[in-house]
Amino acid sequence: MIGKICGTGAYVPAHVVDNHDLSRIVDTNDTWIRERTGVARRHIIENDTTVSMAVKAARQAIEQSGISPEEIDLILVSTISSEVILPCTACEVQKELGAVNATGFDLNAACTGFVFAYNTAQAYLTAGMYHTALIIGAESLSNLINWKDRSTCILFGDGAGAAVLRAEEGAVYPAVTHSDGLKGAALTCMSRHRQGRNEEGEDMESYMQMDGQSVFKFAVKKVPEVIEELLEKAGIGIEEIDYFILHQANRRIVEAVAKRLKADIEKFPMNLEEYGNTSSASIPILLDEMNREGRLKKGQKLIISGFGAGLSWGASLLEW
Ligand code: UT7
Numbered sequence: 001m002i003g004k005i006c007g008t009g010a011y012v013p014a015h016v017v018d019n020h021d022l023s024r025i026v027d028t029n030d031t032w033i034r035e036r037t038g039v040a041r042r043h044i045i046e047n048d049t050t051v052s053m054a055v056k057a058a059r060q061a062i063e064q065s066g067i068s069p070e071e072i073d074l075i076l077v078s079t080i081s082s083e084v085i086l087p088c089t090a091c092e093v094q095k096e097l098g099a100v101n102a103t104g105f106d107l108n109a110a111c112t113g114f115v116f117a118y119n120t121a122q123a124y125l126t127a128g129m130y131h132t133a134l135i136i137g138a139e140s141l142s143n144l145i146n147w148k149d150r151s152t153c154i155l156f157g158d159g160a161g162a163a164v165l166r167a168e169e170g171a172v173y174p175a176v177t178h179s180d181g182l183k184g185a186a187l188t189c190m191s192r193h194r195q196g197r198n199e200e201g202e203d204m205e206s207y208m209q210m211d212g213q214s215v216f217k218f219a220v221k222k223v224p225e226v227i228e229e230l231l232e233k234a235g236i237g238i239e240e241i242d243y244f245i246l247h248q249a250n251r252r253i254v255e256a257v258a259k260r261l262k263a264d265i266e267k268f269p270m271n272l273e274e275y276g277n278t279s280s281a282s283i284p285i286l287l288d289e290m291n292r293e294g295r296l297k298k299g300q301k302l303i304i305s306g307f308g309a310g311l312s313w314g315a316s317l318l319e320w
Helices: 019-023 030-037 050-065 089-097 110-126 181-186 212-234 251-261 279-292
Strands: 002-011 016-018 041-043 074-078 103-107 132-139 159-168 175-179 243-246 301-308 312-319
Touching: 002 050, 002 110, 002 279, 016 019, 019 030, 030 251, 050 089, 050 132, 050 159, 050 279, 074 089, 074 110, 089 103, 089 132, 103 110, 110 132, 110 159, 110 175, 110 279, 110 301, 110 312, 132 279, 159 279, 175 212, 181 212, 212 251, 212 301, 212 312, 243 251, 243 279, 279 301
Parallel strands: 074 103, 074 132, 243 301
Antiparallel strands: 002 159, 016 041, 132 159, 175 312, 301 312
16 A cells, blocks of 8 residues: 555745845845845745644645545644644644544654655555545744844745645555754754743743754755665666655755756756745645646656754655
8 A cells, every 4th residue: 555645735824025025124135045045035924823824735635635524534744833832733733624533643853844744644554554644734934933033034934735645556655764863953943931041141042043054064965865865765766756846945955956966957846936945834835836737747756855953854755
């Protein structure tokens, strides 16, 4: 058995903050942000929450897959930015959807989260434990950003993406995942109840803190490596892959990965210009865009690959 994606969905808030808007808040400019990151705009929540965005993306995916909410056995939400700790986002989504037969839980693997959620769902489906899974990446990163810190506030955006997977006969496709907690300090965010001062009297604010250059170097080294590891495990050549759907963190990271793999950049779709880095939502939002544009054809081979806090990184092969 294998889980096949039979529906996708995405939602981003209507409110747009462009680079010029940010240049009025911090010392930055449109040229710098575009050249260093490729980001031009990001969509930021006003009235939405992580749950409401997850539900809107999920409804689209359910509608496209032609299933009823009652058929969903498993709901996995990948998020680092839920407004509430309890109950988990997945149970809130379950309630809103009326997915009364589903078991739901959240998963935190930051920007690798959607890949890990996909693999977790596959493990359940291939084991025969569940038949239909709804996986979601949903993030309200604007709540975790220090809007006075130009090194992070320019990068991130809010949004959600979802996919419905159904078990069907077929061979399992491989995945490769890694974590390295020793390098976790490169990208951190304290929870609200740790807010305050540390023993040295320094502010420990509950905002994202990032050593941008370290994360950049980590990504351009580890993402090509994990993709090569995956291709070797699958026993297929890189030329057989139709699209590499990478976490949308920075255009230069995507370009560097394509270059290191000696693969055609046309096979690396990007939408980060419009949405910025939406962490675990970036891969499913891109997947849904491509799906709705009719760019994904039955039988095509795709690799989804994420990387980020943890540190964590991974790649999965799937056939459309
Ligand atoms: O989702 C996964 C998590 N995150 C990532 O993948 C992020 C990975 N890292 C990156 O994307 C990049 O490192 C950044 C976009 C964050 C930064 O780009 P960079 O090319 O590594 O810039 P830098 O940190 O080396 O800074 C270069 C210069 C510095 O000035 P000096 O020291 O050369 O005078 C910075 O102070 O650019 C300055 N700078 C800015 N200037 C204008 C930093 N941020 C800005 C800014 N606007 N927003």
